[in-house]
Amino acid sequence: MAVRVGVLGATGAVGQRLIQLLDPHSDFEIATLTASEASAGKTYRQAAKWRVDSPIPDAVADMTVTATDPDAVPNDVDMLFSSLPSSIGADVEPGFCEAGYVVSSNSSNGRMDDDIPLVIPEVNPDHLDLLEVQRDERGWDGAMVKNPNCSTITFVPTLAALTEYGLEKVHVSTLQAVSGAGYDGVSSMEIIDNAVPYIGGEEDKLETESRKLLGEFDGAELTHNGMDVAASCNRIPTIDGHLENVWVETEEDLTADAAAEAMREYPSLDLRSSPDPLIHVFEEPDRPQPRMDRTLGDGMAIAAGGLQESPFGLQYNCLAHNTIRGAAGASVLNGELLLENGYI
């Protein structure tokens, strides 16, 4: 029987993607939708300016949106997917966990907390066991798991494929799509015919989240990976798909051919939303490209290309769909992992 789930922040850009992915999902059934007080009481069709590339699913169009409050969520709902602004998430998400709900969240609040698992299922599924520590420390009946920032998710799986060579220094420069800032995030006057070499707070997220994701969990404590990471983040006028240029210095010698093989062979998982292959490695020197390659693996694959040796170690490019693999799809995949591991 499908697990009854809710979406917090259901009317937003990521919330709409969540609904698009959850509606046909055989493990989950959308039972409740929340948003701000301004949307509460309206039907979903009235409250959401639907902008996803498929019609509003019939199952949600006439559902009444509620306030984002644990008392407004029916008791038979077992899991919540959260796509709230991080300041709101920080205020309200813990209350849902206290009330017994398991929350799979996109919002950046709490991602770096010691007892909150930050998870990409194909990379660090074992970190999910931090939930035992979390429940002990916080006394929650529910639980909170986070997925990383969209630009972190794009390059970390490629690094995970290379860990046996000993990661020492990573430089990453991003070319990020406008949808990553939400529908109203970047004005057209700012981005058309332009590139903006600054995205507030983003560089720090790539640098810190990547070390947490590739850290070691010993069953009680998580030790972050000791590699050095330097990130430079740029907004460019693509709609979806973050492209990143990466240089990796490793302890052991690493050729471009060995790196390509390690990425191609890096395993996916037997979860519905995990693509196979996880990492698609292009031979063509001009790929991956956002418009052509962001929907690989239904938007859940990582694309890599341009692998070559350089004076700064291995050099390559990678790409992922920022609102699917980088946001809504990442939360849904974490939901599948929670389900498989008996947390729901």
Ligand SMILES: NC(=O)c1ccc[n+]([C@@H]2O[C@H](COP(=O)([O-])OP(=O)(O)OC[C@H]3O[C@@H](n4cnc5c(N)ncnc54)[C@H](OP(=O)(O)O)[C@@H]3O)[C@@H](O)[C@H]2O)c1
């Ligand atoms: N866009 C991306 O690619 C991306 C990628 C990764 C992570 N994220 C993260 O995902 C989250 C959502 O991003 P988004 O782009 O979807 O934002 P968004 O389009 O602005 O949507 C925000 C959602 O939160 C609701 N909300 C706003 N204020 C609220 C309040 N005071 N109480 C309850 N609900 C409230 C909104 O409801 P109303 O419609 O009623 O205002 C809406 O449903 C953010 O934390 C963001 O950092 C986004």
